[in-house]
Amino acid sequence: MKTPPPLRIGDLVIDPPILQAPMAGFTNAAFREIVRGFGGAGLLATEMVNARGFVWLDEHEAEHPDRLWGVAEEARPLAVQIWDNDPETMAKVGRRLAEEYRVSVVDINFGCPVRQVTEKAHSGSYLLREPKRMHAIISQLVKACAPTPVTAKIRLGCSPESVNCNEVAQVVEEAGAAALTVHGRTAKDMFRGNADWDRISEIKSHLRNIPLIGNGDLDSAEKVVAAFENYDVDGVMIARACLGKPWLFAQAAAALRGEPIPPDPTMQQQRDVMLNHYKLVVDRFGEEKGTVLMRKYACCYAQGKHGARFFRMHVAKVSSAEEFYAVVDEYFPVIDNRERVMS
Template sequence: MNDSTNRRKVPPLRIGDLVIDPPILQAPMAGFTNAAFRHIVREFGGAGLLATEMVNARGFVWLDENEAEHPDRLWGVADEPRPLAVQIWDNDPETMAKVGRRLAEEYRVSVVDINFGCPVRQVTEKAHSGSYLLREPNRMHAIISRLVEVCAPTPVTAKIRLGCNRDNINCNEIAHVVEEAGAAALTVHGRTAADMFRGNADWDRISEIKSHLRNIPLIGNGDLDSAEKVVAAFEQYDVDAVMIARACLGRPWLFAQAAAALRGDPVPPEPTLAEQRDVMLKHYGLVVDRFGEEKGTVLMRKYACCYAQGKHGARYFRTHVAKVSTPEEFHSVVEEYFPLRDPKEEVESATAS
């Protein structure tokens, strides 16, 4: 991992005039990648481009027309460091254009990303958006080209899946549509919509798409949960950048580890369990500062479960933290149940003695 002499140099990612270095992106994830999470990721470093949660364009327009506060998913966007991408979704070109123009002109975001990959039923079957639109290339073209027109010079990008299901994989065709419509980059999650998050991401399929693009970069996404896998993605597949998603939710330091590996530097070790607990508590403080003690505590439940994932005793912690509703309860559960002892270390210690 530390020998950079045999590794091909990975150049920065270019999205229009924007240079992303390192070419490691944080995925937009609904319910998770808010300003508090992005703050924690920035403190560790390593993410070349961060992204908000996906924003419902139609909901944004309604709030705007009714002079209500803009969506919580845009919390922090106006003031936080750049580069920053905001992802939006809907199926109407004009609705998307209204929001895209506001994001580019008022919020001055670095990238406006379009979600054509969400597989959740509420977005697909009920709203005919997200990955549903993979079956309507002409509408995708209309949405992208309209956003490119109103957002310029802010680059517009698109995120897709391989197709709606395994019998209808059309990512190569869609790649043509995305580029011809004027998008500045394409991100591909290596599963179909029907797969949801089951099975393994198909990086061979992702890599094949590169030959169907003329000038815009290809960003690969799916199952990147270690620095080693990030390096392997660049070495084994024809991609210009990678995007890390679910694996970073409880490990916001993963980007720094991956960036070090790409440089050929020593990979920072995992923080100790006590340090991980402290990161979680800092995260909790940021959420409470924004949403208040009651709402912030409830919102933090899912983040806390992510921080404990994969650790010895995580199930007991999840069971208890899922019920907390006050700061006192949260801190009490963390104190009593957050995993602070690694059973492997205990075994090693006992063997050594």
Template sequence: MSVLPAPPLTLGPLRVATPVVLAPMAGITNAAYRRLCAEQGAGLYVCEMITSRGLVEGDAVTRSMLVFDELETVRSVQLYGTDPVYVGKAAEILCAEYGVAHIDLNFGCPVPKVTRKGGGGALPWKRGLLAEILTAAVAAAAPYDVPVTMKTRKGLDDDHLTYLDAGRIAQETGVAAIALHGRTVAQAYSGRADWEAISALVDHVDIPVLGNGDIWEAADALRMVEQTGAAGVVVGRGCLGRPWLFRDLAAAFAGEQVETLPTLGEVRDVMRRHAELLAQHMGEERGCKEFRKHVSWYLKGFRAGGTLRHSLALVDSLATLDALLAELDPDEPFPAHELGTPRGRQGSPRSKVVLPEGWLDDADGAGSHLREDTAETTGG
């Protein structure tokens, strides 16, 4: 599948040559992984989500997550918060102290420990609070000419949709673009993403809309843009164990036909590069431990034996990793049957979204009673 070259993604003063954004994923999109993906292709690579209160109060864990690779020229961070004051102060800190060029606000996380506090995907139900947070972030970033975007979901569930109101509020408050994950909070990562909702949002607002959900191959991204009119795509689980997907995406949006089917030897080289970058940023021992979670994603569908996989999942040094990688068959072809299949977490839909008491009683409220904590959590 090929198309004419796609126009760059424009976010205020920021121009992204290839309209592709790496979704922030907790424990995944650290500086090493962002560098690895950037080496494969062009796009915007977003840091792991951090909490605004943690940043403002100087929490050590939060600050430690704000690490950027030396070649990371465009620093992008996703911020989580439920308090407009904290979000505004955090946005200013990111701009003034960390030289961030783009701030994304998370209103899509479906994790119960986030939604029970009214955060993540639960927050857009409170239209007043959403407007206050967006206004505070945009105002704080404006003096630095840093664009603010937001990511959200369709709504809490099919009976409590919020995405069209969220898009309107984003546009009215000066947000540069809105990304929509075509699932509800109740769906989490189960089922199929609703691309028709993305199309409806495109028709509803004048700011750029980015589509997210079920992009497993470059062809999926092209289909999403063609079907929805989205200005670009946000890729999350599809790149787990497959950072070369960004090479395919860059080629596809440049109007070239491409589908990377690396041999196991080529995958092995990418695995080694990933571990090397983690070691550079975190130290060898910690970097190797961080690498362990990626092994099953890289080897998904390959014939590598269980004993070898188990040993790789316990690797504690680059020397050990090299010895184990040498046991892989470099000529084994890529398992084509894995193309287009889901990767990462999926799970089942939730019967009920965990929300603060009385949350659904007032959709226009400001939710000022919420208490934001400093705990870092997953994005979504």
């Protein structure tokens, strides 16, 4: 295939046009450092930040949210995703992110399907049923953040019976957003079934100038290539699949350049990556909290490997560095399945 051109979000050039999705509880500074070390991601993103919570912390002179850990110092480009349903609150936080933190992109979460965000806070994907409010949020953020570009991430709709992504896409562009990312499921679907890339692709004809970024089920370099070959998108966003494979971006970038896809690291190398990740988390949060936080990451690194179930069962209980290292030494596989077959 022909190598896709760089993605342009306002004046920002994203090359390669492969984005790392913002994922609550996962895409913190430690994870981003691991991804950045492998390369291949054109734009990295933080976890989504609760705008109202940010304002409260600021007013009470408390430390800024943990989800902004590392943002001020780390390499650019970097996007910060925020959520709430109040235009003024969102604009206030967006201005701080643009002026004080000097982030590359401020992204708005209109796609989160979690009940705590939707039904309790009337935010995230809940707002897909209120395009006028979406317009107000985006337009105020655009003014507050200028010249930093503002983008939006949505789902196809709130449910399969109320798909309105084409209408919402037009609202997003009219309000001044610089790009649109679409996850190919509805909020009701959560992560069940398959992402509908045909629906994502159809949205492109409803946009005049801003780029369309597709998201959903991209778990291999081959699927990233296929997304560009088969669908009308300007960029792609990789989400859950990268949590246990932070080298996936580098593999996808090579494939888009028409180069051989680099093999996965050996099991020993993957183990070393995980241990480095653990050290970064503990350095920031301390041994006790860092070890507990690392449990979910460790489970991701083991996913799909021989003996993963036993490793997950034991690592889910660790609460100290000593316990963590002992479980890794005993249960994390160091020989991959192909080597087992050959032996």
